[in-house]
Amino acid sequence: MNGTAHAALGAATGFIVANTFNASPSTTLFLVGLGGVSGLIPDLDIDGKLRGKITLSHKVIRTVAQLIGILMIFYSIYEGISTEKWLGIGIGLGMIVVSSMIKQRHMLTITGVGVLMGGFSLQEIWLMLLGIYILIASFVSHRSYTHSILGVAFFGIIASRLEVSIGIDGVFYTCLAGYISHLIADLKILPFNKRGIKLFLPVSSKEL
């Protein structure tokens, strides 16, 4: 499955969650976007040792990195106070510039470091954890840990901290459902997948 399909599937799950929570139109739009991003997150592992088919192009990753940079700027403007605000804006701008310059390799590692720094400067646990997630994802092989139950659990923690931080109902379920939808779409039982996912890492490395 390619990036666009994964994003569309994640967005659809966000829409379902929004309806379940009777969200307002603006919150629905936010959850649809959040679901779309969550549906792409597991494939942030393609910067590592590339094996098998790549589902997410370099362009998509760059766009995601820039989107995170833009979100960080907005977030800093609304949430940060004085010094933190400018630091957050600076890091966000830096991420946009750096991700547009760097080609292929190491871009994700740098993005992870940037997000981690942003998390520290804004004192946001979810952002620090997301930075760590991206850092790890940039080193593991494709369709391994980010496509496992361990990955779901890690992302679930990030999502729950995000929901607490921004106080919008449905954020946790949207992120989780969007992420899980990606793993289901990558299962080997589906005819368009040549490879499966190692769901039970590190206990078992059997591809499902």
Ligand SMILES: [Zn+2]
């Ligand atoms: Zn995948």
